[in-house]
Amino acid sequence: MDIIFNCPNCDQELAVDQSGAGTQIDCPSCGQNITIPTSGKVTTGPLPPAATPPPSSIASSAAARAPLHLKVPVRDTPGEMLIDKPRPPLEVVQKGAGKKLRIHTIRRAACVESGHDRFDETVSAFLNEVTETNLVGIHVISYDFFDVATQKMMTDYGVLIVYRG
Numbered sequence: 001m002d003i004i005f006n007c008p009n010c011d012q013e014l015a016v017d018q019s020g021a022g023t024q025i026d027c028p029s030c031g032q033n034i035t036i037p038t039s040g041k042v043t044t045g046p047l048p049p050a051a052t053p054p055p056s057s058i059a060s061s062a063a064a065r066a067p068l069h070l071k072v073p074v075r076d077t078p079g080e081m082l083i084d085k086p087r088p089p090l091e092v093v094q095k096g097a098g099k100k101l102r103i104h105t106i107r108r109a110a111c112v113e114s115g116h117d118r119f120d121e122t123v124s125a126f127l128n129e130v131t132e133t134n135l136v137g138i139h140v141i142s143y144d145f146f147d148v149a150t151q152k153m154m155t156d157y158g159v160l161i162v163y164r165g
């Protein structure tokens with residue numbers, strides 16, 4: 001912190017460290033013995049006062065940008081190249097937005113018609129109906145059931161399809 005004052009004798013502008021306030025010096029311009037005032041135009045030193053705001057304005061603009069970055073995942077308009085990678089899954093979510101998460105269970109035994117196993121056909125048809133976009137996952141299931149034909153408990157399998165629809 002410097003005290004800036006004008007020599008009372010020659011009006012030369014002088015800058016003295018604040019620690020020298022109240023002491024007497026010889027004016028470097030006119031040689032007159034003068035007393036440094038205890039107050040004056042106080043500055044922050046060699047840097048002009050305007051030098052202090054930039055770092056804080058950079059910090060505040062950086063802080064202002066941060067929320068924008070946080071908003072990127074939820075924006076529904078195409079953004080910059082930076083978010084190209086996250087976009088595909090977002091599109092899927094957006095296409096499925098408003099749709100409920102559902103499950104559909106297909107048991108193999110239920111697909112047997114007149115002795116013909118139409119399980120693959122049935123599952124394929126359902127998957128094409130759901131479309132890959134809304135497909136969340138497929139899980140294999142196995143279950144016990146009472147087979148009327150053989151009068152025995154049988155173990156069979158099927159799939160549990162999780163999708164949005």
Ligand SMILES: [Zn+2]
Pocket residue numbers: 007008009010011012027028029030031032
């Ligand atoms: Zn002077």
